[in-house]
Amino acid sequence: MTPHVVVTLPLPASVLDELGRSYRLSAWSETGPMPDTTLQSWAADADAILCSLGTPITATLLANSPRLQTISSISVGVDHIDLGAATRAGLPVGHTPDVLVDSTADMAVALMLSVMRRIVEADRFVRAGEWGQGWSTDFFLGTDLSRATVGIVGLGPIGRAVAARVGSFGARVIGWNRTVREVPGVCAVDLDDLFAEADVISVHTAATAETRHLVNRDRIGRMKPGAVLVNTARGSVVDETALVDALAAGKIRAGLDVYEQEPLPQDSPLLGLDNVVLVPHLGSATAATRQAMMERASINLASGLRGERLPWCANPEVYGPG
Numbered sequence: 001m002t003p004h005v006v007v008t009l010p011l012p013a014s015v016l017d018e019l020g021r022s023y024r025l026s027a028w029s030e031t032g033p034m035p036d037t038t039l040q041s042w043a044a045d046a047d048a049i050l051c052s053l054g055t056p057i058t059a060t061l062l063a064n065s066p067r068l069q070t071i072s073s074i075s076v077g078v079d080h081i082d083l084g085a086a087t088r089a090g091l092p093v094g095h096t097p098d099v100l101v102d103s104t105a106d107m108a109v110a111l112m113l114s115v116m117r118r119i120v121e122a123d124r125f126v127r128a129g130e131w132g133q134g135w136s137t138d139f140f141l142g143t144d145l146s147r148a149t150v151g152i153v154g155l156g157p158i159g160r161a162v163a164a165r166v167g168s169f170g171a172r173v174i175g176w177n178r179t180v181r182e183v184p185g186v187c188a189v190d191l192d193d194l195f196a197e198a199d200v201i202s203v204h205t206a207a208t209a210e211t212r213h214l215v216n217r218d219r220i221g222r223m224k225p226g227a228v229l230v231n232t233a234r235g236s237v238v239d240e241t242a243l244v245d246a247l248a249a250g251k252i253r254a255g256l257d258v259y260e261q262e263p264l265p266q267d268s269p270l271l272g273l274d275n276v277v278l279v280p281h282l283g284s285a286t287a288a289t290r291q292a293m294m295e296r297a298s299i300n301l302a303s304g305l306r307g308e309r310l311p312w313c314a315n316p317e318v319y320g321p322g
């Protein structure tokens with residue numbers, strides 16, 4: 001029988017056509033998130049789910065979807081999936097590591113530079129027709145990445161790629177990782193010291209129960225006046241209320257790609273602050289990277305439906321030891 005695959009997000013027609021050659025698809029095509037009730041009813045007789053961020057894959061959904069053989073996510077992060085429940089149910093979960101490292105690292109550096117050189121603020125100034133004065137020595141002054149100490153929180157592939165990039169700008173790089181990791185060019189420091197010493201802090205830890213609000217009020221309070229916090233990892237890693245308070249008080253600056261709630265609510269206090277650059281979760285958003293992510297997710301999906309080991313599996317323990 002042709003496997004039934006639920007697709008929880010709009011995908012390019014070419015990708016859906018390709019998938020439709022091998023599977024019976026139930027595909028969500030609207031831009032808003034797929035309602036849980038729709039997902040529950042489609043998944044009830046599904047053999048696989050192809051998903052991404054924004055559609056929670058809960059323990060209840062898994063319990064009510066007895067035919068599921070695999071879940072494949074078009075993302076490296078899998079915090080939208082109850083990984084523990086999937087593993088207990090014997091379901092391999094596919095994800096897409098490696099291919100988005102460079103794009104996400106580029107976005108982190110772009111946010112740093114946008115904040116430090118006031119690019120977005122200056123763009124708004126020019127468009128508002130406010131540029132009336134001549135060149136002067138104190139006009140729109142920023143800060144230099146080459147003179148900064150950059151603190152990397154989480155020295156996985158993306159954190160290391162950011163370290164290499166800012167190192168090549170001439171920055172001094174310090175870093176912290178939960179399990180101690182030696183990275184050439186990165187001076188390992190305690191996490192609290194990193195917050196106190198760095199001029200720029202870039203967050204690259206995965207979202208787990210342990211990393212929730214790792215960047216808490218106390219650590220934000222340790223940051224130097226005018227220091228910059230960049231988050232391209234997950235919103236839950238930063239206590240957003242504490243961050244808003246520090247930004248509103250003008251103590252620090254920030255560049256954010258991710259938020260505790262996405263899409264960012266229209267009444268978020270972040271929207272009224274000038275010392276933060278906001279982008280809508282675009283870390284991996286280049287055409288080539290998204291293509292590579294979809295390819296990996298399709299390969300994971302096919303492998304899971306054939307009963308083979310997923311090449312990029314987020315819960316390899318599902319296969320048992322060895």
Ligand code: DGY
Pocket residue numbers: 074075076077078100233281282283284285
């Ligand atoms: C991921 O893949 O987890 C990224 O956050 C998507 O940009």
